[in-house]
Amino acid sequence: MNWITVAWPMVAAASLTLGLINLSIGVAQPPRAARLLFSLNAFSVACIAGVELALMRADSPAHFAAILPWGSVVSWVIIASLAAFIWVFFDSGNKWLALAGPGLFAVARMYDFGPGSSIHYLKITGLRTVETFGGATYKVAEGVPNPWNAISYLGVLVLLVFVVDASVRLWRRGGRRRAAVVGGSVTFTILAAGAHGALIESGIVQTPYLISWAYLAILVAMGYELNADVIAAVELGRQVQEGERRMDLASGAAGLGMWTWDIARDTIWATSKTRSLFGIPESEGLSLPRFMSALHSDDRDAVRQAIEISLATDRDYDVEYRVRLPDGQIRWIAARGRAERDSAGNPVLMRGVVLDISARRRSELELQQLQGQLAHVGRVSMMGQLASALAHELSQPLGAILRNAEAAELFLQHEVPDLDELRAILADIRADNQRAGDVIERLRGMLKRRSIEPRALAVGRPAGRGRGAHARECGRAPGHA
DSSP: OOHHHHHHHHHHHHHHHHHHHHHHHHTSSSOOHHHHHHHHHHHHHHHHHHHHHHHHTOOSHHHHHHHHHHHHHHHHHHHHHHHHHHHHHHOOSOHHHHHHHHHHHHHHHGGGGSTTOOSSEEEEEEEEEEEOGGGOEEEEEEEEEOGGGHHHHHHHHHHHHHHHHHHHHHHHHTOHHHIIIIIHHHHHHHHHHHHHHHHHHTTSOOOOOOHHHHTHHHHHHHHHHHHHHHHHHHHHHHHHHHHHHHHHHHHHHHTEEEEEEETTTTEEEEOHHHHHHHTOOTTSOOOHHHHHHTBOTTTHHHHHHHHHHHHHSSOOEEEEEEEEOTTSOEEEEEEEEEEEEOTTSOEEEEEEEEEEOHHHHHHHHHHHHHHHHHHHHHHHHHHHHHHHHHHHHHHHHHHHHHHHHHHHHHHHTSSSOOHHHHHHHHHHHHHHHHHHHHHHHHHHHHHSOOOOOOOOOOOSOOHHHHHHHHHHHHHHHHHHO
16 A cells, blocks of 8 residues: 555545535534535545546556546536535625636536547547656556647636635625635635646646645635634633523522523423422423423413413513412412514514512512401491491480470479470470481481582571470479479
């Protein structure tokens, strides 16, 4: 085994490794077209390394000529994927140049698939064995170059112009590092591989094709870009973690718990505060059914209805419910959230916060109890005032009635009762009775819901009281006689 047998497979392995790394990045969510195109480009270079090794090991001109068309196909894939990669990765450049380069190359390489024809040579006259250092040998073709192969190199030149133009535009737009590293490496690879291939096919140099070796510059550049992306991702992850810590600290200070529900996967992410509010351990997976099982049975329908309304409309999810903890305690939770929708308007995520309002609920309950007690005390106080006023208002007519009745009894003890005086006493009793009835009627009217009609009242001694006094004075006279 010589160094050639080892070196070209190593180049292919390096291309495959970086291609697989970029493929894994490209198929992530969301897919990254630039990474997928570069992985295709790297896989194609691994194939061209195999083609180059096969050409060096060809045992006849016919064998060499049979391998060349496969090299043409793989070379076109390299050029086309490279142009597409630069277009997407740089997001700049001339579209027509990006299409013209691979297009001219493809037109020229179609010549390889004609019967007995090759875009590289009009005729391969033989193979020459060349010995290099370390005793390693390889085969090179000797023949008449095909002048139409200039179309292939014109396509390579157009591709070179496209890459330089795209790099300059990216540089002016501010992406200097990417323009210098990636654009510079692609420019070097195109120049080195194209110029070296032209020298080989014109017979000026007699070396193997070194397209895969020239591509090492792109591998190094993309490895550097990948390393920069990894460092940026690590820094971004550190910043995200720091942001989460600050968010947890702020939410913990405010007593808030945060959650996110992935509707399609039915998985719920929740902060430690949220899990502690619901009594769910960190190690346990959280989904909508698990969340509903933690709620009080009387509140589940209301919560489910609030979720459905929020998903069906643009209204926020806003509800209060009870949670039954594993130890049997009841905790009141206030939850608020909002659904996020895709481009079609379908809900994909719901984010929100939860807050423990058990203390507020207890305060509200105590306040309701105090309000009930205060209302009861108010009613009792009002009834006492009404009873006092009623007793005061009724004591006078009832007292007058009692005194008039006593006076009438005294008059009736006379041998000849004074009927006129008795009639006056009875009139006083009737008037006092009417007065007491008026007091009760006014009280009933005050308690009824009706409009109040004000009227003038005469302030002075009631007429009935005078009569009663006169009757009592008359009644006392016979007693003293």
